[in-house]
Amino acid sequence: MQTQAGDDLIERIRTHSADGDVVGPAANDLLSELFKGYPVENLGRLLHSGDDATVRTGTWLLSELGDLAAPMMAEVPALLAHPLRQVRFFAVEVVLMNGDARHGSTIAQVLKLSEDPDDAVRWKVLQFLDAASTDQLAAGASFLEAGRLRELADWLVLQETHGPDPRGVVARLEAPDPVTRLFGAAAAARLSDEETSLLEHAATVEDGEIRSFAQERLSEPR
Template identity: 70%
Template sequence: MQTQAGDDLIRRIRAHSHDGDVVGPAANDLLSELYDGYPVGNLTELLHSGDDVAVRTATWLLSELGELAAPMMDEVPALLAHPFAQVRFYAVEVVLVNGDAPHGSTIARVMSLSTDYDTGVRWQVLGFLASATTDQLAAGAANLEPGPVKDMAEWLVRLDDEAPDPRAVLARLEGPDPTARLFAAAAAGRLSDEDTGLLEHAVNAEDEEIRAFAERWLSGSD
């Protein structure tokens, strides 16, 4: 039975979370079970296991499930604060697909990760900021504490609602503040459907993160 298979796979992941060679195939099999109707709520056992690898595996599964992960959104704030960078990385994708106005505080947590120490997490947040809907950005900005990230988030929302000023984007792209540069790169990505000029400028940025993002976004592999 499907439930039996899913339960067995969760037990295997918990028992062998120290062994990546075992966890990988079991996680892939569990993903197939979840797509076939195995209850996504059963991933709570992994998320609350206290085992970092098991939590990482469950968060990866949620990131792969798209909208099927929506019932687990209450779990995501803790994942965004997890000490494992990979957990935070995968959790951002879950919010991009499933976060809406009632999840404003969770979206705000994602925006706050724009200052994360991990390059991969910041990269994921940059993709989130470039891809999120205006409603998602507005919900997150409204739930941020006053400060630089809130200022940048509100600026990004205004770009969607007002005629954008390319000079303001360029000034931030070339400025000294790494958070402002990240939000400006996201703005360049958001505006690229109408004009790729800002992204083309960002390809020559000194900031390697910004340069790599612009190259990838222009290639269409965002």
């Protein structure tokens, strides 16, 4: 019966993908079914539908499932490269919750999205860089080609494996390159549990995205 309910919801989403009044409640009901044990693999019907709106709904569901989405990690590289920004955004969350040493190339894709033209996606990547484990970051960095992004990723890992570099954080926060500033902000946030001065500095920089992120992090309860 549970399988039938989930199947029906998937077909409803596929059939009415452009109707938010139908898809919204159906997606929430499907999420409940997934938490009850409906096979997450069945979301492949949404992800491979060929319809952008349906793929977006499927990716949102994955992003809400936490580690229950792990069996679908093989689908994530395509989602991270999807033309729809919401799909890329939600896919980053899936990697954060499920990526490990086996998914280094997928994590590297997330790191590359620090260069994404969409500000919402870059914001999500910054949240990833802040929240990801050191092992996740190291796994992703190892799959990056030599160059600026690899250097930034390696440097971010070194902040925890070899001790913080406050001057380096400040220099990156004030760099002319926006990607460098993003990694500087991530370092400031990751170090803020013990020292908030770097994050406080990030909250004053000219870059509006970095400033807003830092201000939001500083406002979180500690």
